[in-house]
Amino acid sequence: xxxxxxxKHQRLVLVIVAMVALIGAxxxxxxxxxDQASFFYVPSELAxxxxxxxxALRLGGMVETGSLKTAADGVTITFIVGDxxxxxxxxxxGIVPDLFEEGSGVVADGHLGADGVFVAETLLAKHDENYxxxxxxxxxxxxxxxxxxxxx
Amino acid sequence: MxxxxxxxxxxxxxxxxALQLGxxxxxxxxxxxxxxxxxxxxxxxxxxxxxxSFGALLLLFYRTDLSVxxxxxxxxxxxxxxxxxxxxxxxxxxxxxxxxxxMALSGALxxxxxxxxxxxxxxxxxAAQAFVGLGFYVFILAFSNPFERLPQPELxxxxxxxxxxxxxxxxxxxxxxxxxxGLSVAFSFAVxxxxxxxVTPAFARTMRPWVLGAWIFLxxxxxxxxxxxxxxxxxxxxxxxxxxxxxxxxxxxxxxxxLHSVSVLAARDALRAxxxxxxxxxxxxxxxxxxxxxxxxxxxxxxxxxxPERGTILLILLALYIGSALVLFALRAGTxxxxxxxxxxxxxxxxxxxxxxxxxxxxxVLLGTLYPLVTEAFGVRVSVGPPYFNPVAAMFLLPMLxxxxxxxxxxxRRDSIERVRGPVVLAGVIAVAALVAVLLAGVSGILQILGxxxxxxxxxxxxxxxxxxxxxxxxxxxxxMVLAHFGVAVSIFGMAADAAWTKERLIALHVGETTQVGxxxxxxxxxxxxxGPNWTALEASxxxxxxxxxxxxxxxxxxxxxxxxxxxSESALLTRWNGQLYSILGEEAEGERWQLRLWWKPFxxxxxxxxxxxxxxxLLALIGRVRLDLKRRYVxxxxxxxxxxxxxxx
Numbered sequence: 001x002x003x004x005x006x007x008k009h010q011r012l013v014l015v016i017v018a019m020v021a022l023i024g025a026x027x028x029x030x031x032x033x034x035d036q037a038s039f040f041y042v043p044s045e046l047a048x049x050x051x052x053x054x055x056a057l058r059l060g061g062m063v064e065t066g067s068l069k070t071a072a073d074g075v076t077i078t079f080i081v082g083d084x085x086x087x088x089x090x091x092x093x094g095i096v097p098d099l100f101e102e103g104s105g106v107v108a109d110g111h112l113g114a115d116g117v118f119v120a121e122t123l124l125a126k127h128d129e130n131y132x133x134x135x136x137x138x139x140x141x142x143x144x145x146x147x148x149x150x151x152x
Numbered sequence: 153m154x155x156x157x158x159x160x161x162x163x164x165x166x167x168x169x170a171l172q173l174g175x176x177x178x179x180x181x182x183x184x185x186x187x188x189x190x191x192x193x194x195x196x197x198x199x200x201x202x203x204x205s206f207g208a209l210l211l212l213f214y215r216t217d218l219s220v221x222x223x224x225x226x227x228x229x230x231x232x233x234x235x236x237x238x239x240x241x242x243x244x245x246x247x248x249x250x251x252x253x254x255m256a257l258s259g260a261l262x263x264x265x266x267x268x269x270x271x272x273x274x275x276x277x278x279a280a281q282a283f284v285g286l287g288f289y290v291f292i293l294a295f296s297n298p299f300e301r302l303p304q305p306e307l308x309x310x311x312x313x314x315x316x317x318x319x320x321x322x323x324x325x326x327x328x329x330x331x332x333x334g335l336s337v338a339f340s341f342a343v344x345x346x347x348x349x350x351v352t353p354a355f356a357r358t359m360r361p362w363v364l365g366a367w368i369f370l371x372x373x374x375x376x377x378x379x380x381x382x383x384x385x386x387x388x389x390x391x392x393x394x395x396x397x398x399x400x401x402x403x404x405x406x407x408x409x410x411l412h413s414v415s416v417l418a419a420r421d422a423l424r425a426x427x428x429x430x431x432x433x434x435x436x437x438x439x440x441x442x443x444x445x446x447x448x449x450x451x452x453x454x455x456x457x458x459x460p461e462r463g464t465i466l467l468i469l470l471a472l473y474i475g476s477a478l479v480l481f482a483l484r485a486g487t488x489x490x491x492x493x494x495x496x497x498x499x500x501x502x503x504x505x506x507x508x509x510x511x512x513x514x515x516x517v518l519l520g521t522l523y524p525l526v527t528e529a530f531g532v533r534v535s536v537g538p539p540y541f542n543p544v545a546a547m548f549l550l551p552m553l554x555x556x557x558x559x560x561x562x563x564x565r566r567d568s569i570e571r572v573r574g575p576v577v578l579a580g581v582i583a584v585a586a587l588v589a590v591l592l593a594g595v596s597g598i599l600q601i602l603g604x605x606x607x608x609x610x611x612x613x614x615x616x617x618x619x620x621x622x623x624x625x626x627x628x629x630x631x632x633m634v635l636a637h638f639g640v641a642v643s644i645f646g647m648a649a650d651a652a653w654t655k656e657r658l659i660a661l662h663v664g665e666t667t668q669v670g671x672x673x674x675x676x677x678x679x680x681x682x683x684g685p686n687w688t689a690l691e692a693s694x695x696x697x698x699x700x701x702x703x704x705x706x707x708x709x710x711x712x713x714x715x716x717x718x719x720x721s722e723s724a725l726l727t728r729w730n731g732q733l734y735s736i737l738g739e740e741a742e743g744e745r746w747q748l749r750l751w752w753k754p755f756x757x758x759x760x761x762x763x764x765x766x767x768x769x770x771l772l773a774l775i776g777r778v779r780l781d782l783k784r785r786y787v788x789x790x791x792x793x794x795x796x797x798x799x800x801x802x
Binding site for chain 1: 386387426490493494504507508509511512513515516519520523524527532533534535536537539540543544547548658659660718719720721736738739741742743745747749
């Protein structure tokens with residue numbers, strides 16, 4: 001069963017195989033990226049987009065002072081993320097990152113539940129003076145000033 | 153004085169790189185014995201000077217010389233010695249110096265050792281190496297001087313990010329850098345071969361040990377980095393598709409493809425142009441990785457302070473090197489004659505599948521990593537994570553694993569499926585048996601199920617090439633291949649097991665209370681303060697027992713560093729042969745309870761055992777190849793002596 005390729009065209013065939021695979025991979029990647037990339041919103045944007053519950057999102061903003069509460073199980077927290085214009089309630093089950101606190105910036109990975117509560121799977125807080133989640137860097141100047149002044 | 157000495161050595165090294173490049177270019181255009189004789193010594197001295205310069209930086213960190221800006225910003229007199237030294241490369245300036253030092257040292261090594269290729273090709277190779285090195289010297293000297301003095305010495309250093317104060321940091325970046333920069337040698341060889349039109353099996357045999365060496369470092373570096381992220385970040389995961397992780401994975405994918413195609417070129421004189429292209433791509437991916445990490449374009453746990461100016465310069469260097477190499481390839485690829493042919497059922501064809509699959513995965517990872525940058529240009533901020541990478545990469549990985557189970561059984565050039573029917577059926581039966589077994593065990597999730605099945609098939613397929621061969625006379629390189637492929641199976645099994653069987657418990661406990669995670673009973677015996685050299689911590693004593701067996705203590709900590717002030721969670725791991733118990737201490741919750749996060753991760757360790765096996769396989773192959781080359785060289789030299797010729801350099 002030695003299906004030798006027509007010798008003249010072997011290189012051409014190899015080039016075509018490689019191109020088809022790579023272009024296929026690229027198309028697949030682009031299609032999947034449109035579907036699977038999670039978009040970043042601040043609370044006022046989130047109110048406008050109305051995402052579905054199965055859509056992966058990132059929510060960024062300030063943890064509102066006085067909003068942080070721990071549930072009876074001791075490991076579920078709820079708090080409100082605001083950006084000055086809108087407020088979104090967030091629920092998170094887990095151990096909070098080291099620099100997470102009221103009045104400082106946070107980015108939450110998760111999805112918006114049907115009840116309007118954002119269910120976070122991970123929380124990213126301001127890491128240290130050299131590291132701010134990229135999204136927080138791009139907040140409006142006023143939000144940024146607030147983050148910087150609060151977390152310094 | 154040490155700082156000035158280090159800087160002077162760096163300047164001299166840069167001058168020598170310029171000389172090496174200039175002399176190389178001239179000798180390519182016309183015969184010039186004097187200049188040609190300069191290139192190799194220039195490369196060797198350049199390597200020595202760069203090493204001296206990096207040594208000076210290490211010495212500054214060893215002494216905690218606070219008059220040097222970099223030391224003051226990244227070290228502290230109270231830091232343990234190992235982390236003082238590691239501080240030398242745990243920052244932008246130092247890591248760039250390490251990069252260029254490794255690059256210069258590998259250039260020096262090829263200048264010193266390699267005598268198999270035509271001298272013109274060697275000179276072109278060394279010139280290419282100097283061309284790349286020179287750009288990085290200029291970058292360091294002009295924009296990123298690690299030896300800069302402060303006008304006034306600081307009284308105390310600023311310390312180092314506590315997350316990075318870990319044995320993992322001490323070893324992980326240098327290991328990766330040896331890999332990244334080792335690929336520069338493959339790049340330079342590829343450019344040298346293109347310039348002098350010498351794409352031959354001899355070229356492939358010369359390049360192979362360097363590719364192997366770089367690949368071993370990358371493999372071990374990625375394995376260590378994955379384990380470091382696993383226990384240090386405290387999130388229980390072992391791969392996050394973080395841009396910086398991807399930055400190390402992409403060169404590895406390209407290097408793995410290159411390693412296999414260079415074998416085809418060496419053994420069969422096929423895939424010539426493709427091997428050259430991969431040589432260019434592999435190092436390009438190293439540079440893309442460095443750019444992503446060092447420029448601050450992507451911020452991540454690993455990235456350091458953002459500096460747009462440096463980012464721009466690095467981008468220019470990147471475009472210059474990748475662009476010029478690709479242009480050279482486009483101009484010369486047509487003149488590389490087509491290699492030997494092979495049939496669809498042959499070892500070569502299987503390796504082509506491997507190469508195509510790896511390249512496709514590389515494209516997927518590259519696009520996923522760059523996508524957020526592209527959308528950001530349009531004002532849309534997104535992040536790309538496991539929901540994209542896992543399934544899309546698996547679509548190419550899983551078929552590749554199937555080919556991997558069978559490919560090594562095929563003969564070169566032309567083979568038939570009939571001849572290998574027995575082993576193929578065996579691997580298939582094992583795969584189906586594993587599939588049925590995990591389905592019966594209640595595993596759900598298509599990726600996990602296929603992962604188990606293919607891991608079983610690859611494990612069997614990887615040792616089948618040993619069948620019917622005299623084990624004592626089997627070349628070391630073949631042992632290496634078998635071991636590395638078996639390592640792939642082990643690692644895939646670990647990944648599938650972790651995904652399928654991990655049990656998690658998140659709970660707040662009073663001291664004295666007990667909880668259960670998987671087969672483990674966990675008892676919170678107490679929480680006590682403890683102190684280390686530059687931190688204090690709360691330490692939980694957990695009394696854990698496996699299926700009612702003898703209880704053992706584990707002690708996760710919540711550490712507070714004071715310079716810089718920062719808290720970190722130190723996970724505590726209990727390793728058994730069949731998995732790990734992973735525990736994290738959180739904060740104190742209401743009512744004197746302590747937050748605990750516990751995971752039982754069956755066979756998770758196999759992920760890294762597999763990685764180590766793959767690296768060891770590479771090492772065996774490297775030793776085997778080098779030994780064979782030395783023997784061949786000795787025999788040739790003796791043959792010449794017998795015939796009364798001078799043992800020449802070629």
